[in-house]
Amino acid sequence: MKALVAVKRVIDYNVKIRVKADKTGVETANVKMSMNPFDEIAVEEALRLREAGIVSEIIAVSLGVAQCQETIRTALAMGADRGVLVQTDVELQPLAVAKLLKAVILQENPELVIIGKQAIDDDCNQTGQMLSALLGWPQATFASKVKISDGHAEVTREVDGGLETVSIKLPAVITTDLRLNEPRYASLPNIMRAKKKPIVTTTPEALGVDVTPRLTVVKVEEPPKREGGRKVGSVAELVDKLKTEARVI
Amino acid sequence: MAALVIAEHDNRALKPATLNAVAAADEIAAGEIDILVAGKDCRAVAEAAAKIPGARKVLLADDPAYDHGLAENLAPLIVRLAANYSHLLATATTSGKNLMPRVAALLDVMQISDISAVVSPDTFVRPIYAGNALATVQSKDPVKVITVRGTAFPPVEAEGGNAPVEPVAPTDAAGLSEFVGAELSKSERPELTSARIVISGGRGMQSGDNFHLLEKVADRLGAAVGASRAAVDAGFVPNDYQVGQTGKIVAPELYIAVGISGAIQHLAGMKDSKVIVAINKDEEAPIFQIADYGLVGDLFKILPELADELERRQ
Numbered sequence: 018m019k020a021l022v023a024v025k026r027v028i029d030y031n032v033k034i035r036v037k038a039d040k041t042g043v044e045t046a047n048v049k050m051s052m053n054p055f056d057e058i059a060v061e062e063a064l065r066l067r068e069a070g071i072v073s074e075i076i077a078v079s080l081g082v083a084q085c086q087e088t089i090r091t092a093l094a095m096g097a098d099r100g101v102l103v104q105t106d107v108e109l110q111p112l113a114v115a116k117l118l119k120a121v122i123l124q125e126n127p128e129l130v131i132i133g134k135q136a137i138d139d140d141c142n143q144t145g146q147m148l149s150a151l152l153g154w155p156q157a158t159f160a161s162k163v164k165i166s167d168g169h170a171e172v173t174r175e176v177d178g179g180l181e182t183v184s185i186k187l188p189a190v191i192t193t194d195l196r197l198n199e200p201r202y203a204s205l206p207n208i209m210r211a212k213k214k215p216i217v218t219t220t221p222e223a224l225g226v227d228v229t230p231r232l233t234v235v236k237v238e239e240p241p242k243r244e245g246g247r248k249v250g251s252v253a254e255l256v257d258k259l260k261t262e263a264r265v266i
Numbered sequence: 267m268a269a270l271v272i273a274e275h276d277n278r279a280l281k282p283a284t285l286n287a288v289a290a291a292d293e294i295a296a297g298e299i300d301i302l303v304a305g306k307d308c309r310a311v312a313e314a315a316a317k318i319p320g321a322r323k324v325l326l327a328d329d330p331a332y333d334h335g336l337a338e339n340l341a342p343l344i345v346r347l348a349a350n351y352s353h354l355l356a357t358a359t360t361s362g363k364n365l366m367p368r369v370a371a372l373l374d375v376m377q378i379s380d381i382s383a384v385v386s387p388d389t390f391v392r393p394i395y396a397g398n399a400l401a402t403v404q405s406k407d408p409v410k411v412i413t414v415r416g417t418a419f420p421p422v423e424a425e426g427g428n429a430p431v432e433p434v435a436p437t438d439a440a441g442l443s444e445f446v447g448a449e450l451s452k453s454e455r456p457e458l459t460s461a462r463i464v465i466s467g468g469r470g471m472q473s474g475d476n477f478h479l480l481e482k483v484a485d486r487l488g489a490a491v492g493a494s495r496a497a498v499d500a501g502f503v504p505n506d507y508q509v510g511q512t513g514k515i516v517a518p519e520l521y522i523a524v525g526i527s528g529a530i531q532h533l534a535g536m537k538d539s540k541v542i543v544a545i546n547k548d549e550e551a552p553i554f555q556i557a558d559y560g561l562v563g564d565l566f567k568i569l570p571e572l573a574d575e576l577e578r579r580q
Contacts, residue, residue, distance in 0.1 A: 112374075135512060137395070137396065142363050143367035146371070150341060156443075178448070181447075182445075196498070230376075231405065233403065246554060247559060256572070259543070265519045
């Protein structure tokens with residue numbers, strides 16, 4: 018079966034972000050960008066399913082500015098077969114992303130879609146659920162284990178109380194949690210090989226999708242700073258402070 | 267304006283996080299808040315929800331299709347009910363996060379995830395970038411679909427009201443998904459997200475067995491036990507212990523971080539705690555920068571000493 022993975026270009030998770038002085042957003046100029054870590058896990062899972070003989074082809078899709086091409090190349094270097102870039106300078110919100118992915122999926126007909134449970138920039142945690150709703154497909158979110166057989170996926174999900182297992186009919190959308198797998202690094206030969214793999218570029222207009230943002234960002238601010246840094250010298254002093262100064266025990 | 271709050275429950279009891287979601291709804295549509303209890307054999311939950319003083323009425327959808335909260339079955343029900351409401355709210359827990367975007371997409375609206383403040387009925391504050399920035403966003407959609415960060419809204423009272431319980435007809439099961447089973451952690455300790463005191467361990471704990479040192483302190487304090495991602499990834503403790511950007515968000519009166527260096531992804535889950543204590547052998551660990559009280563030293567000496575000191579002074 019064909020699998021489709023969606024990969025988002027985000028500020029690298031190690032970068033300490035800075036809020037712009039005019040409060041319009043977060044500084045992205047001259048900042049290291051990487052693939053959303055949850056999407057790396059999605060790519061890795063698709064690769065493992067291909068290595069297990071279940072998946073035959075992996076299509077990596079990214080949506081946004083022209084540089085998202087680099088994110089697709091990373092997925093191709095990890096082992097995905099080909100890429101689709103939906104290029105636009107409009108800030109894409111999850112509903113628009115889900116609609117664009119749906120349009121690509123109707124062209125590509127994958128039986129399995131794997132994407133990260135959330136992007137570490139907007140922390141929305143919406144796209145996979147929205148996509149499966151728009152397609153009328155089942156969803157298995159926050160996956161920590163995936164087993165595919167007989168037209169079904171049995172997925173173990175990380176939930177607040179522990180773990181839960183659901184069985185969903187394919188085609189379906191799965192969103193990845195942290196412990197699903199450990200993504201591989203792309204080797205140098207594979208990075209070279211990835212440069213020759215095809216990437217098709219399209220646009221929201223060509224796909225017939227209105228991507229006008231539904232949410233307006235009024236402002237972006239820094240959170241209040243914590244005044245920390247005080248040290249105590251002993252356990253007795255700590256307990257003392259907690260009892261008499263902080264009064265929390 | 268009227269709001270529908272989706273109750274979180276296990277068919278037996280109402281989860282306390284529901285009270286935080288009602289608190290957020292109260293800031294939007296006070297006096298016009300209905301609560302939906304959808305489940306199987308869950309009348310007791312509906313009766314509990316009816317006691318919430320802010321509730322106008324409780325809608326009870328009792329059907330086998332809603333037994334395990336499968337989003338494929340629940341979303342069409344909420345979409346059908348949505349015509350009567352300007353706002354649909356659920357908790358930003360794994361169940362709310364799983365369900366509400368599906369509802370939003372079917373209604374063709376953007377969800378507003380994980381709100382931490384209500385500015386006005388169409389404008390909300392939500393943390394982005396692991397809480398390192400706060401975005402104020404305004405929705406132009408006719409229905410606002412919202413998940414609520416529980417720690418940002420003190421819970422409303424659970425008792426004192428007497429709202430009517432109205433049954434609502436179920437929708438058909440979607441037939442797309444099935445519940446297979448669950449492995450839920452059992453603990454005598456308070457629940458992590460609502461505990462007054464939380465003590466968490468990180469990579470510095472070195473093994474799952476060593477968590478008993480934390481548990482001893484937790485027992486003296488009546489605290490919940492949490493962990494950093496590193497400790498969960500290393501297999502020391504189960505996934506439901508994880509505090510952080512993509513795990514649980516906690517904001518207790520007292521948070522004690524033990525052997526946790528303080529990666530931004532962890533801080534995202536606990537930095538709104540009232541008082542933070544850090545215990546770490548590395549005095550350069552970033553956790554100390556946000557800790558109200560830092561104690562540098564070997565946690566394997568400090569934890570037993572702390573348990574003894576707490577016992578002595580109780």
